Amino acid sequence: MNLILHIGHGKTGSSALQSFLALNSDILKKYNIDYPPHASFQNAKKGFISSGNLPLVDNFWDEYINKKALSSTADSLLFSNESLIHKILSHPEKIEALNEKYKLILVMYVRNPLDHIFSSYGQQVKRHGQTLSMSEWVDNYQVLDKVSEVIRVSEKYNINLQLINYSTIDKIEESFFSSVFPNQYINFFAEAKLPETKTINRSLSRVEYEIQREFNRHLGSKSAAFVSDYLVNNAPDVKSEKEYIEESVLQGFIAKNEDKVKFINTYLDDNNQLSIEKPADIKPYNDTFEISSKQISVLAEGISKQINRTSNARLENNDADSLRDIALKFENKKPITIEDAYYLMSLAHKARPEGPIINKKLQDFESLVKVKSSVK
Structure with missing residues (x-):
């Protein structure tokens, strides 16, 4: 049996791919691909934020995956969870065991680091209670190290690693299937359904970052459910913006990560190389913010529901x-x-x-x- 693990990494379209897979799980079975159901499907099918279909419970490597494999009649068993990248690096012996038992394929997306640091920082603010500024936080970025280590683990255990540059693709759904299931790609997409929400798990605008940071200072990460998550799910068309970062900090980041980018690029073809050039849309420093009536409406609804929920509970x-x-x-x-x-x-x-x-x-x-x- 083929075992395909989409392992992320974060902020490379994982929620969009998971929404697409959940929405088409029945059609996938016609093509002998089993994407096992999960409680997250309800939100994923709506185009809301999702964590995928592999719960990272204790001993999921052995018990959960093997149980699903035994009950499946498909040729390919497919799981997606972007936190798998961390689990693989913590327990490389587990991924080695899976590679010996199944025809294992790891699918990992990478992204131009000077785009990715802004999205990664934004995710820390959105979901993890971050209160630091972009310039203060940037030294915490370790994604290129983790990507490099996954490459080394895959080489050590002779694992089939599909490495794809998210920054050079148009649609993650098509890039994923054309890479992993090239023989079924055209026919499957003729039947497949796309989520109604085109933008899934977007990054925030400047005013949204500022609001969430203030909630983080006073209430912590639990505020994300009724601030950031509510904005992302219910106002998906609001334009995302990059936060301000000091020029000296940015240049230090480039110098620190140039060699890591060169190493990863040796595993990407010439048309899909990572770039470490400075993005043109970095926002200048400004302590004034603009907010739309849509954002105000969504925030008021989300916070009001939370107040009512707390009172009723x-x-x-x-x-x-x-x-x-x-x-x-x-x-x-x-x-x-x-x-x-x-x-x-x-x-x-x-x-x-x-x-x-x-x-x-x-x-x-x-x-x-x-x-x-x-x-x-």
Whole structure:
């Protein structure tokens, strides 16, 4: 069996590719390609931010992947998760074992570093609570080192590594399939569906970065769900902008990374070389910001929903009584009833009303409670 692992790296169109794969998972099966379903498909099919279909749970290398392989009748098993690049470098022996068991193909995208540092910094602000300025943060950039190490690991274990320059392609969906499934590419794309949202997981504008940084200072990374994520998912057409970076810092970055770019370029053909030239659209320093009515509307909606969600999720005094009684059942070795399970799931629903698993289980438990009541 072919095992194809799309490993990223980050900010190279992973969410767009994952949306496309989720949307076409049934069509892929016709071409003997199994892209196993995952809870993220609901958001991915809408063109929202996604992390792919491979949950990086404990021992996923052995148990999860092998279980999916045993249950699949397809010729190719396909997974995507851009965090795999870090897992491979932490556990190279695991990728060696997979290469011995399957016909393994790693697919890794790279990107011109002077474009990528801005997107990477933006992702740190968007999702990881970053409060530093671009100039203060840039020394944390280590992607070229990680890419170089993946290349070395692939060579050491004779792994088929497909290395693609994201900066030289038009559409990641087409570049991925033409590289990995060249014999099925034309026929598959004649049937495939594209997400309605053309821009997926965009970078932020300057004012959006500033707003998210301030939320990060006061609330941390959990604010991303109702600020950055909400803006990216619900205002995808807002133009992204590069942040200001001091010229001396930028030139220092170029000098530090020139040799790394040359090394990676030896594994790319002449038409797809990485460039380390300064982008023309870097913003000058400015402490004033512009915001559109669309951005204001989306922010107000996202923050209002979060306030309502927090208010509605607050536990009451009678909830404390019920939780205490359920805990005492465990201590007294009494069985937990379906009514207890339904009540606990309803509390989970209050805290996370959009959760697909929570909603499904809440409906299941409610039906069982009704059946039990009707029997009485």
